[in-house]
Amino acid sequence: MNEKPEKLIDKKGLRLDGRKPNELRPIKFEVGAITSADGSAYVEQGKNKILAGVYGPREVHPRHLALQDRTVLKCRYHMAPFSVQERKSPAPSRREVELSKVIRESLEPAIFMEYYPRTMIDVFVEVLQADGGTRCASINAAALALADSGIPMRDLVVACAAGKVDDTIVLDLMDTEDKVGSADVPVALMPNLNAVTLLQMDGILSLEEFETAVNLALEGCKQIYAVQKEALKTKYVTTKEENKEEAEE
Amino acid sequence: MASVITRVKQKQIAQLIAKGKRLDGRELTDYREMKLEQGIIERAEGSARVLLGKTEVVVGTKIEMGEPFPDTPNEGVLTVNAELVPLASPSFEPGPPDENSIELARIVDRGIRESKAINVEKLVIEPGKKVFVIFVDVYVLNHDGNLIDASALAAMAALLNTKMANYEIDGDEVKIKPGYEPLPIKRHPITVTCAKIGDKLVVDPLLEEEQVMDARISMAIDDDDNICAIQKGGSGYFEPKQIFEASKIAKEKANELRKKLKW
Secondary structure, eight states: OOOOOSOSBOTTSOBTTSOOTTOOOOEEEEEOOOSSSSEEEEEEETTEEEEEEEEEEEEOSSGGGOOSSSOEEEEEEEEOTTSSSSOOOSSOOHHHHHHHHHHHHHHGGGBOGGGSTTEEEEEEEEEEEOOSOHHHHHHHHHHHHHHHHTOOBSSOOEEEEEEEETTEEEESOOHHHHHHSSEEEEEEEETTTTEEEEEEEEEEEOHHHHHHHHHHHHHHHHHHHHHHHHHHHHHHHHHHHHHHHHHHO | OOOOOOHHHHHHHHHHHHTTOOTTSOOTTOOOOEEEEEOOOTTSSEEEEEEETTEEEEEEEEEEEEOOOTTOTTSOEEEEEEEEOGGGOTTOOSSSOOHHHHHHHHHHHHHHHHTTOBOGGGGEEETTTEEEEEEEEEEEEEOSSOHHHHHHHHHHHHHHTOEEEEEEEETTEEEEEEEEEEOOBOOOOEEEEEEEETTEEEESOOHHHHHHOSEEEEEEEOTTSOEEEEEEESSSOBOHHHHHHHHHHHHHHHHHHHTTSOO
C-alpha cells in the first residue's frame, strides 16, 4: 500500500505530479495497433496503458440476440491482473461489468446502429496498466478503434474526468488523487454535437462545484479531441502516402 | 430491459411529454404516489418496502461479523446486492446477476457509501481483524419503472430500521449481549432519476416511459443539498445544460422525498 499523502496540492498550487489544476496528463494515441482487428487503438494517458480492438459488424453470437432493425453493440472492459498494485483476479468483477455497460452506452449514440441490422459489433478494451481515469481513457481508445474500423459514426467520443482534491476542482485525476480526493466526475462527450454520453460521479460536491467540475471536464474533452483527430490523421495520411508510393512504383 | 411497446404508445408518450403532460396525468416533475413501510420482515435485522406507483421493492439487511478490507482496517463493511426477481417482470430471468442488477446494486451502494450515510468507524469490533459487515439486499418484486429511486429509498429506510446486537469483548471472544441498538446512521442520501424524452426531463419514469426514453440520469443528494453520486444510463445523450437542470430538479425532489423517511 502506498502511504496517503497529506496534501494533494502544494503551496504553489501544483499537484503531486507537478501539474496545474487544469492541466491534462501527457497523452499518446496510436491508431491501428492490432493487425488482426477491424479497428484498434493504443492509448497512454499518464501511466494508463490501454488497448482497444473492434471486431465487426459480424455475425451475431448467440443468434437470438440479433436485432432486426439495428446492430448490437457489445463492449467488454477488462483489467489485466498485473495492471494494478495488488493482482486483480482475471474474472470480471462487478465493477468491470458496470464499466462495460457505461462505456457501451457512451459509444452507442455515436454509431449509426441502424446501418447494420442483424449484426453485432464487438468492442474489447484491455487495461494493461491502470493509473486512475481508466474508464475515460478506455472510451478514448474505443472511439479511436471504432473510427479506425470504418464504422460510420456521427461524431467521435472523447472522455475526461474532473474532480475535487483539497478543495480545488482539478482536471484529469491520477490514481492517488482519485483514491484520496473528495470527488471524481468522469464525462464523455461527442464534441461536435455537444452531447454528453457518459456522466458519473462519486464523492461530495455542491451544485456549484459540480457545475464547475463538469465544465472543466468538458474543456479537457475538447483538448483530448484535438489529439484524437491528430492520431487518426497520422495513420491515414501515412497510409495514403504509402499507397501513392506503391502506385508510382 | 427490453420489453415490447407498440409504436402507437411510443408516439403517444412522446407527444404527451412534448406538451408537458404524462400518461398517468402527472406533471413532468411529479413522483407517483409513494408508500413506505419499515420492519416488514421480522427475521431481517432491518427491512423496508417501497411502493412507487406499481413498482415494488423490498430491502432486507443482515449483519454478520467479518474481516475489514486491508486498506480500511478501521471501518465496517457495506455490501449491496440487487436481485431482479423473475416474478417481477417478463424481462427478468433467473440466473446470476446481469449487468442491470449489478448496475442497480452499485448505484444504491454508491449513494450510501459516498454520502457517508453509515458511520462505518462505529462498526469496528477489533481494528484490522473483526468488524460488522452490513448486507443490504435489494429485492425488486414488481417492475413498473424507476427501480433506482425505489431501491435507493428502500435501502435507506431499511438501514434506518436496522438493529445491531449489543456485544462485549471477553478476551478473544465476542459475546452477544441481550438488547439491540440502532445502526449508526449519519446522513440520509436520496436518489432522484430523470429520464430524457425528446428534449424534456421527466422525473420518476414509468416503465413505458423508460421504454421510450433516450437516456436517464440518477443523482444522489445528501442532507446538505450536495450531490454525492451520479449515474447516467441508457444509450442516448444529454446536453450539458440538461445535466445542470437535472441537478436542480434532483435537489428539490430529494428534499421532498426525504420527509418520507422516518428517523
